C-alpha cells in the first residue's frame with residue numbers, strides 16, 4: 001500500500017484511531033513527517049493522543065510536526081505538555097512552534113504560560129511569546145508584562161516592544177512625505193556641508209548618495225588624525241540623518257585606503273574606512289540594509305602585487321584591490337517600506353518602476369570614470385542605479401560631497417531634484433562651468449554661496 005495524500009485524507013475522515021494505526025505501520029521518520037504534513041485541518045473530535053508519543057521522537061522535524069498538529073486541535077488539556085516542550089525541547093524551532101501553538105489557542109491559561117516564557121533565554125522564543133500575547137494588547141496584565149521589555153537585552157525584542165507601545169507618531173516636519181522645499185531643488189552650495197545642513201529643516205530630503213573624502217589619501221583631504229576624520233564623517237552623517245525623511249536611504253561609497261610608507265624602513269598603513277564608519281552610523285540611528293560591492297575591471301591604484309610576484313613569499317601577499325563598497329542604510333523607523341511606497345500616487349509609482357536589465361546581485365561591475373579636473377568622480381552608471389533603485393521621481397537627492405556633481409546631473413536626468421554641497425571653490429566652479437553644456441542646463445539650477453543660500457531659505 002502506497003502512502004498518499006488522498007489515503008491520509010480518507011483515513012482522517014474515517015474517524016478516531018485510523019491515523020493512529022497508520023502511524024504504527026509507517027514509523028520511519030520520513031513517512032511520519034509525510035503523514036503529519038498532510039493531515040490538514042483536523043475535525044473537532046479528532047483523537048490526538050497518538051501525537052503525544054511523537055513529542056519525544058528523536059527526529060526534531062517529527063516533533064515539530066507533532067506540535068503543529070496538536071496546535072491545530074486547540075484543546076486546553078494539551079497546554080501543560082506544550083509548555084513543557086516550549087521550555088525544555090532541545091531544538092529551537094520545536095520550542096518556537098510550541099510557543100506559537102500556545103498562542104494560537106488564545107486562552108487565559110495560555111496567556112499566563114506565555115508570560116512565564118517571556119523570561120526565556122532565547123530571544124526568538126521571547127519574540128514568539130510576545131506575538132502570542134500581543135493578540136490581547138490593551139489588557140492591563142498583558143501590557144504590564146510586555147512594556148518593561150523595551151529595556152530587554154535583545155535588540156529585536158526591544159524593537160518590537162518599542163514599536164507597539166512607545167513609538168511616537170508625530171512627524172516633526174509637517175510637510176507630506178513625498179514633497180520637498182523648492183529652495184532646495186536643483187541647488188549647489190559652495191560651503192562646508194555641515195554648516196549648510198544646519199540650515200535645513202528636519203526631514204527635508206529623500207535620498208543621500210555620496211562618496212566622502214578619502215581621509216588623507218588624496219590632496220584635498222587633510223585631517224589631523226584618522227580618529228578626527230571618522231568623527232568628522234560621523235558629524236556629517238548625523239546631520240544627514242536629521243534631514244532625511246522617515247525610513248529613507250543613505251548610500252555611502254568608500255573603500256579601505258592606503259597611506260604610503262614614508263621610507264623603506266616603515267610600512268604603509270591601510271585604513272578600512274567602510275568598516276570603521278559603520279558602527280558610528282548604526283549608533284546614530286541608521287539601520288544597515290546592504291553591502292554592495294562596486295567592482296572595477298582593473299585596479300585603479302598602484303600595483304600592489306608587484307613585489308610578491310617576484311618573490312612569492314607568504315605573508316607579503318598584497319592583492320590589487322578592484323572593489324569599493326556601497327553601504328546601504330535606512331533611517332531607522334518602525335514603519336515598513338510599504339508605508340514609504342504608499343505615500344506616492346499610482347502614477348509616480350508606475351513612472352518610477354525600475355526598467356528591465358537591473359542588477360540582481362550585490363556585485364556591480366562598472367567601469368570607473370576619469371575626469372580631468374576632479375580625481376574621484378562617480379561613473380554615471382553607478383549614480384543611475386542608486387537613484388533608480390532607491391528613490392522615486394520627484395524626490396530630492398542629496399550629495400554632501402558633490403565633487404564634480406555627478407549625482408546632481410544624474411538625478412536630473414532621471415526626473416529627480418538634487419541638492420549639493422561642495423566646499424572646494426575649484427570644483428564648485430567646475431560644476432558651474434558645465435552648467436550650460438551637459439548637466440545643469442535647466443534655468444532653475446542655482447549656484448550659491450552660503451550667504452546667498454541663507455537668503456533663499458523660507
Ligand SMILES: C[S@@+](CC[C@H](N)C(=O)[O-])C[C@H]1O[C@@H](n2cnc3c(N)ncnc32)[C@H](O)[C@@H]1O
Nearest residue numbers: 192193213377378401402403404406422423424
Ligand atoms: C570623493 S569626492 C566626491 C566626488 C563625487 N562623488 C563626484 O562624482 O565627483 C569628495 C568631495 O568632497 C569635498 N569635501 C570635502 N570636505 C567637504 C566638506 N566639509 N564640505 C563639503 N564638501 C567637502 C571635496 O572637495 C571633494 O570634492
